[in-house]
Amino acid sequence: xxxxxxxxxxxxxxxxxxxxxxxxxxxxxxxxxxxxxxxxxxxxxxxxxxxxxxxxxxxxxxxxxxxxxxxxxxxxxxxxxxxxxxxxxxxxxxxxxxxxxxxxxxxxxxxxxxxxxxxxxxxxxxxxxxxxxxxxxxxxxxxxxxxxxxxxxxxxxxxxxxxxxxxxxxxxxxxxxxxxxxxxxxxxxxxxxxxxxxxxxxxxxxxxxxxxxxxxxxxxxxxxxxxxxxxxxxxxxxxxxxxxxxxxxxxxxxxxxxxxxxxxxxxxxxxxxxxxxxxxxxxxxxxxxxxxxxxxxxxxxxxxxxxxxxxxxxxxxxxxxxxxxxxxxxxxxxxxxxxxxxxxxxxxxxxxxxxxxxxxxxxxxxxxxxxxxxxxxxxxxxxxxxxxxxxxxxxxxxxxxxxxxxxxxxxxxxxxxxxxxxxxxxxxxxxxxxxxxxxxxxxxxxxxxxxxxxxxxxxxxxxxxxxxxxxxxxxxxxxxxxxxxxxxxxxxxxxxxxxxxxxxxxxxxxxxxxxxxxx
Amino acid sequence: xxxxxxxxxxxxxxxxxxxxxxxxxxxxxxxxxxxxxxxxxxxxxxxxxxxxxxxxxxxxxxxxxxxxxxxxxxxxxxxxxxxxxxxxxxxxxxxxxxxxxxxxxxxxxxxxxxxxxxxxxxxxxxxxxxxxxxxxxxxxxxxxxxxxxxxxxxxxxxxxxxxxxxxxxxxxxxxxxxxxxxxxxxxxxxxxxxxxxxxxxxxxxxxxxxxxxxxxxxxxxxxxxxxxxxxxxxxxxxxxxxxxxxxxxxxxxxxxxxxxxxxxxxxxxxxxxxxxxxxxxxxxxxxxxxxxxxxxxxxxxxxxxxxxxxxxxxxxxxxxxxxxxxxxxxxxxxxxxxxxxxxxxxxxxxxxxxxx
Numbered sequence: 001x002x003x004x005x006x007x008x009x010x011x012x013x014x015x016x017x018x019x020x021x022x023x024x025x026x027x028x029x030x031x032x033x034x035x036x037x038x039x040x041x042x043x044x045x046x047x048x049x050x051x052x053x054x055x056x057x058x059x060x061x062x063x064x065x066x067x068x069x070x071x072x073x074x075x076x077x078x079x080x081x082x083x084x085x086x087x088x089x090x091x092x093x094x095x096x097x098x099x100x101x102x103x104x105x106x107x108x109x110x111x112x113x114x115x116x117x118x119x120x121x122x123x124x125x126x127x128x129x130x131x132x133x134x135x136x137x138x139x140x141x142x143x144x145x146x147x148x149x150x151x152x153x154x155x156x157x158x159x160x161x162x163x164x165x166x167x168x169x170x171x172x173x174x175x176x177x178x179x180x181x182x183x184x185x186x187x188x189x190x191x192x193x194x195x196x197x198x199x200x201x202x203x204x205x206x207x208x209x210x211x212x213x214x215x216x217x218x219x220x221x222x223x224x225x226x227x228x229x230x231x232x233x234x235x236x237x238x239x240x241x242x243x244x245x246x247x248x249x250x251x252x253x254x255x256x257x258x259x260x261x262x263x264x265x266x267x268x269x270x271x272x273x274x275x276x277x278x279x280x281x282x283x284x285x286x287x288x289x290x291x292x293x294x295x296x297x298x299x300x301x302x303x304x305x306x307x308x309x310x311x312x313x314x315x316x317x318x319x320x321x322x323x324x325x326x327x328x329x330x331x332x333x334x335x336x337x338x339x340x341x342x343x344x345x346x347x348x349x350x351x352x353x354x355x356x357x358x359x360x361x362x363x364x365x366x367x368x369x370x371x372x373x374x375x376x377x378x379x380x381x382x383x384x385x386x387x388x389x390x391x392x393x394x395x396x397x398x399x400x401x402x403x404x405x406x407x408x409x410x411x412x413x414x415x416x417x418x419x420x421x422x423x424x425x426x427x428x429x430x431x432x433x434x435x436x437x438x439x440x441x442x443x444x445x446x447x448x449x450x451x452x453x454x455x456x457x458x459x460x461x462x463x464x465x466x467x468x469x470x471x472x473x474x475x476x477x478x479x480x481x482x483x484x485x486x487x488x489x490x491x492x493x494x495x496x497x498x499x500x501x502x503x504x505x506x507x508x509x510x511x512x513x514x515x516x517x518x519x
Numbered sequence: 520x521x522x523x524x525x526x527x528x529x530x531x532x533x534x535x536x537x538x539x540x541x542x543x544x545x546x547x548x549x550x551x552x553x554x555x556x557x558x559x560x561x562x563x564x565x566x567x568x569x570x571x572x573x574x575x576x577x578x579x580x581x582x583x584x585x586x587x588x589x590x591x592x593x594x595x596x597x598x599x600x601x602x603x604x605x606x607x608x609x610x611x612x613x614x615x616x617x618x619x620x621x622x623x624x625x626x627x628x629x630x631x632x633x634x635x636x637x638x639x640x641x642x643x644x645x646x647x648x649x650x651x652x653x654x655x656x657x658x659x660x661x662x663x664x665x666x667x668x669x670x671x672x673x674x675x676x677x678x679x680x681x682x683x684x685x686x687x688x689x690x691x692x693x694x695x696x697x698x699x700x701x702x703x704x705x706x707x708x709x710x711x712x713x714x715x716x717x718x719x720x721x722x723x724x725x726x727x728x729x730x731x732x733x734x735x736x737x738x739x740x741x742x743x744x745x746x747x748x749x750x751x752x753x754x755x756x757x758x759x760x761x762x763x764x765x766x767x768x769x770x771x772x773x774x775x776x777x778x779x780x781x782x783x784x785x786x787x788x789x790x791x792x793x794x795x796x797x798x799x800x801x802x803x804x805x806x807x808x809x810x811x812x813x814x815x816x817x818x819x820x821x822x823x824x825x826x827x828x829x830x831x832x833x834x835x836x837x838x839x840x841x842x843x844x845x846x847x848x849x850x851x852x853x854x855x856x857x858x859x860x861x862x863x864x865x866x867x868x869x870x871x872x873x874x875x
Contacts, residue, residue: 087673090555090595090631091548117701118588123674151592186590188548292832392836397764397782448587498702500587 001054003045003220004437005038006227006253007062010274010333013433014041016049020260024049025430034064034207039214052219056514060211061227061253061436065243068203069196069297072104076145076175078199079106079138080191081131083114083150083159087123093149093191098298105199108143110134114159115151118498119450123151126159128166135170145198149179149191155448175201182242182303184446185500189293189302196244196299204243208236223514225475229305231256231286231435232442232506235475235513244303247296250432251278251308252287253439257431258403259285260438262423267401268390271431272408274316275330279389280308284484286506304444311389315408317349319378326381341367349411352378359410379413387417394418405431441509442484443470446502459501460486467503472510481507520570521726523630523640524562525554530732535626536827537731537749537842538724540816542799543623543649544586544829548593553627556634563630564639565725566615568717576611576710577641578602579658580632581619583670583693588702589624595673597705598632604669604677605707613710617641619656621724622649622799628705640725647721647847648816651774651798653690655859657849658711661719665689668708672700721847727753735825745825746840754875755844758803758810759792760785760822763837768830774798779819779833781841792841794819796830801864803841811843812861814850815873818842843873 001023005014012030016023026044031037038060046052068074080093093109094102112134113127138146146167150159157180164176177198183190212224226239227249234245255269265285271278281288287306294305312328316335319326331338331346338344340351341362347370353359355367355375394400399420404412405428416422427434445466449459464483472478485504523531532546557563571577580598582589606612613636616629621644629640645656659665665686670693671677678696683689697704711719730752738748746757765780776797783790787805795802800817803810811817819828819839828839849855851872857863860870 084592086595086675088593088595089673090552091593095555096551115592117592118585119701121701123592123701185587187593188551188590391762395835397835498585 001056002437003042003055003058004433004435005041005058005060006250006432006436007034007037007060007064008250008432012037012041013430014045015430015433015437016045016055017434017437022427022434025427025433027430034062035210035214038211039218042215042220043218046218055220055222057223057225057509058215058220059225059227059233059436059439061246061249061432063246063249064207065200065204066247066296068200069101072101074203075104075199076202077106077141077143078145078147078195079108079110079143080147080149080195081110081112081134081163082191083112083126083148083163085111085113085124085127087115087151088187091188094195095188096300097192101297101299105195106141106143108138108141114163116153116156116159118152118155118448119452120156126162131163131166132170135167135174138174139171143174145175145177145201147177147179147191147194147198149187149194151187152448153178153180154185154446177241184302184502185448186293186302189300192299193244193301193303196296196301197242200243201240204240208240212236225439225509227253227436227439230289230442230444231439233436233439233509234441238474244296247303248305248308251280252306253432253435254278254405255280255282255287255306255435256439257433257435258405258425258428260434261425261427261431262403264401264403264423267403268393269403269405270386270390270409271406272404272411273314273406274332274335274408275312275314276310277313277386277389277408278308278310279393280306281393281395286484307393309389309393311385313349313382313385315348315350315411319347319349319352321374324377326378349378349382349408353411358413361410382411383413383416386412390416390418404428440506441471441474441476442504442506443467443472443474443476444502444504445470446500448498448500450498456488456499459499460488460503463501463503464505467505471505471507475510475513476507477510478507481505520567521565522562523565523725525557527729528553528627530736531626531725531728533732533735533827534728534730535621535623536829537818537820538647538728538816539622539649539827539829540799540818541796541828541830542651543620543625545590546623546627548590549624549627552594553630556631560634560637563633565642566639567642568713568720568722571615571641571713571716573713575614575713575716577615577617577713577716578605578613578710579617579619579645579708580629581625581706582628582704583697583706584703592701592703594703594705596631596635597671597673597703598628598707599635600671600675600677601669601705601707602632602636604671604679605667605709608667608669608679609709611710613638615639615641617711617716617720618644618725620644620646620649621728622646626725626728641716641720642725643716643720643722644724645720647724647850648814649799650859654686656686657721657847657855658715658719659686660854660858661849663711663715663719665708668693668706670696670700670704670706672704676700719849721849739824746820746822746842749820749825749842753844755816755842756875757840758817758843759783759787759790759805759841761787761792761839763833763835763839766833766835775830777830779830781839784838794841797864798830800830802861802866803843809868809871811873812866812868812870813864814846814855814859814870816844816846818844845873845875
């Protein structure tokens with residue numbers, strides 16, 4: 001059995017899954033330190049189900065590491081070293097970071113000879129002497145982590161790997177993050193991604209240790225995995241290297257849970273909470289990724305993040321009549337005290353759903369006085385806003401299956417324009433924790449290939465092998481790994497026929513990864 | 520005369536995005552480079568063509584290579600190196616720089632070289648918009664030779680294409696060298712005289728780009744309609760308003776070609792617009808009827824924020840307004856249309872100027 005935990009902004013949910021069967025679920029308020037909320041959700045769940053012996057692993061979804069970026073707290077003194085000279089000098093590393101964040105990590109940067117062309121040729125030989133000098137300077141400055149970025153390292157990672165070896169040789173304790181393991185084509189964004197992971201490494205270490213310790217205190221001596229934002233999971237050593245991959249893992253867990261509960265692999269998931277509604281798309285069972293660069297704490301990165309759009313509409317959204325509006329203010333977690341149907345004096349979207357008969361909760365008598373026109377207007381308004389959002393997330397004009405999850409899904413009627421089917425699965429209120437519990441392990445690789453030196457098939461085969469290796473390295477069982485996505489984009493204005501290939505492979509957790517490492 | 524500062528760059532990006540008619544690529548790297556260049560070497564003076572001195576020597580610089588490579592091996596000072604290479608070759612010094620097109624990164628490339636060299640730029644360019652091919656420049660249409668032309672990389676290599684039988688050949692040879700240089704380089708064309716700039720360049724384009732961006736930003740800040748602000752700044756009209764329902768892309772011989780289907784809303788209700796593109800938007804039809812063609816400008820912006828949408832970012836569900844602007848006069852002549860009219864792009868139709 002797998003135990004899944006999802007730490008949301010308001011609640012921490014925990015579920016125990018036996019294969020496809022939900023054995024138990026618990027919901028507690030999220031705590032500021034995250035760890036104690038996880039501990040109380042898990043202990044409530046264990047008290048309910050009364051067993052720990054058959055639990056094989058715990059999967060936790062939390063974005064706690066990335067909060068450290070916003071708070072600029074506990075970030076390691078971090079340097080960035082670029083392998084590129086004589087290219088790219090006008091735009092040095094960290095060039096557009098917010099001053100506050102740059103200062104928080106020390107802002108030390110180095111540029112040395114190295115890097116590659118799009119077809120794999122060297123821009124210049126790797127300058128090992130300059131790297132060694134830079135490492136000495138880092139040590140003198142008390143720097144504890146370094147991100148290394150080479151131009152076109154996704155085409156050929158050799159220079160980054162060799163630089164890492166030089167750094168390790170000179171300073172074994174320095175944490176090293178290589179850009180080719182951190183992102184896609186797009187030097188500045190990939191370099192930023194590596195730097196963010198580098199400076200978060202220590203926070204990730206301590207958070208993960210804290211969670212492990214509290215699970216042990218509950219008698220759970222099983223491996224811990226973390227949710228990542230593509231709907232898959234990673235083991236803790238991987239998570240320590242790539243903490244930023246947890247960003248936005250909440251919505252993806254919800255979407256994976258929704259897919260799991262309904263069997264829908266391609267469609268739209270609408271998660272209506274108390275304050276906001278997240279709408280995302282499932283493609284072959286996984287959340288669709290955003291195609292545009294994303295900013296994290298004011299830093300532009302090309303991390304993959306789920307293509308999820310939020311609108312300020314939820315069960316607790318406040319309705320005001322003059323001028324007419326639903327939200328963005330919400331009573332949030334105070335719904336059960338402040339809303340009319342619960343004896344409060346704030347009219348919310350939920351009250352109109354109760355008055356219309358769509359939802360059965362609270363005291364319907366307390367909303368009986370609401371004018372039918374008002375209720376009808378609110379119902380239509382909510383419906384239209386969700387329909388517009390669903391339409392924005394679709395990829396074509398064909399109707400698609402829509403899965404409704406979240407406590408606020410009572411606001412919607414039985415049909416939705418644009419939906420071929422509208423589904424409300426059982427246990428939809430803990431879909432996020434279920435998504436964590438059922439997650440598989442993935443590996444994704446993007447590289448650019450020159451087709452002068454090989455065929456397209458060879459390029460795809462090479463990238464596929466790398467993605468499978470990455471998945472296996474992250475803890476997947478090689479025998480179950482399958483390729484779930486292959487994308488090939490020819491480069492424009494390159495007559496020599498270069499192409500960009502991206503492959504994603506996914507597999508079940510390897511049995512070896514389920515044995516708790518002895519340490 | 521005015522001075523471009525760091526603060527003008529975001530406005531120029533929006534304006535050049537609108538005038539880029541779907542092409543020109545991502546302006547992000549170019550913007551950052553221009554900002555860094557100005558921080559390092561100071562702001563850049565902008566002269567109208569008539570403010571040039573009689574003995575002016577104006578050099579056109581621009582980027583050449585693959586946009587996807589340019590986001591990885593980001594450009595450095597290649598345009599400055601190309602400028603110095605062509606100056607050495609012809610034995611004359613530039614007194615000002617000029618842009619080849621007012622779209623994407625090329626709109627700011629001269630600002631980078633000019634900041635470094637301490638030169639002014641001319642408030643004009645060779646297209647008044649963006650076009651996909653090198654020879655589609657008003658300079659060349661009206662007899663300015665495209666050679667000699669220098670191409671330079673970031674390593675210190677440069678070549679000069681001394682003479683070719685046509686601009687197309689100059690582009691072919693320059694591109695061959697560019698590939699060896701790693702698919703990212705810049706070029707500089709032999710100097711133009713004041714008379715040549717006044718006669719063959721599309722005037723006022725940097726100012727127009729800045730003003731368009733400024734108008735959009737102001738409208739956003741004040742909660743006004745950005746489309747109205749755009750049309751007040753640059754005379755044109757709304758051709759269509761709707762939702763993108765299909766994007767059909769294919770990459771052929773290095774160009775991003777395809778078409779875009781937009782279903783009408785509001786005033787365009789019950790109608791369908793189809794736009795063909797080759798990097799830039801070429802022809803717009805409503806219910807099968809042509810409503811606008813090159814060289815007139817066909818620009819898609821989001822209806823709510825007025826943000827220009829390049830063809831690579833087009834996707835299902837986007838709400839866009841398609842705006843039409845009349846082509847600069849230099850394009851609507853027989854010589855201009857021969858190079859950049861609908862027939863030059865393979866359409867069996869005559870150019871009918873957009874009525875505004």
